[in-house]
Amino acid sequence: MENGHPAVRQLRYSPAVGSSHGVEVIDFAALRHMDVHRHRVRPQRPDFHVLALIASGTGSHEADFGAHRLAEGSVVWIRPGMVHRWSDIDACDGPLILFRAGFLPGFTTAEATAPACWRLGRQRLDLALFAAGHLGREHDAAVDTPRLASPALLSHLLAALLLRVLPDAPARTDAASAGHRDRSAGVFGLYRAAVEEHFADWHQVADYARALGYDVRTLTRATRAATGTGAKTFLDQRVLLEAKRLLAHTDLPVVGCARRLGFRDAAAFTTFFRRQTATPPAAWRAAYGADSASGP
Known part of the structure; x- marks a missing residue:
């Protein structure tokens, strides 16, 4: 597939x-x-x-x-x-x-x-x-x-x-605040789309800032306003989600997952995954992979 x-x-x-x-x-x-x-x-x-x-x-x-x-x-x-x-x-x-x-x-x-x-x-x-x-x-x-x-x-x-x-719809604000919110949402929209396209290759917010023409602080402020987390955390969570999908739904070895997600080697990928989840990739796969999942 x-x-x-x-x-x-x-x-x-x-x-x-x-x-x-x-x-x-x-x-x-x-x-x-x-x-x-x-x-x-x-x-x-x-x-x-x-x-x-x-x-x-x-x-x-x-x-x-x-x-x-x-x-x-x-x-x-x-x-x-x-x-x-x-x-x-x-x-x-x-x-x-x-x-x-x-x-x-x-x-x-x-x-x-x-x-x-x-x-x-x-x-x-x-x-x-x-x-x-x-x-x-x-x-x-x-x-x-x-x-x-x-x-x-x-x-x-x-x-x-x-x-x-939608849950927790934002309350109406004055025109100036609404305009600032809209601009911030627009910046975040560009960042989110770029992350979706490049997360497997670009792992630093600075890469996106250069490509989009903003500085890192602008992307961080816009992402925090939209999601409650910083731009780096948002990016890391997107990489982590794809890593979990690969581990759970494919038989790619850890080194293959690392290559697919743009890490230089399996050790770097394992360090990233363990820092995010407190669990090594192989142990996470054993717990959540297709072979361990319960049937319908």
């Missing part, structure tokens, strides 16, 4: 016939109907977003080594590149919104700071389901009657849904 993850199913955005607008709305019943072979319970890595609302029922989900219990009001946001599996959704009901990476510009900070799963109270859940229903009806109308199709409208409705469900 691609990306060196032979145990992970790679999912490409492939909309239904007529649904070519970058977003699609289905539900858990449709997912179960389409997936008769239960591929959903095995690790998969989509190149698109999946936003799921649990309207009723219970279940469980795993995303990048975190396990989450699902119940009424649960929100799941699977971002492109996440390794996840629907470990148990047989009793879940609710909408799933699938959308292309880049369909919603301007949500970089939200993507970076939102967890994979959180809960909404009853009132917010009702409003979120209403928003998802509106998006679903507009999507169906666009498919059934192409002359009514409006990607811009679909994008706005999806943005409204995300604003409704």
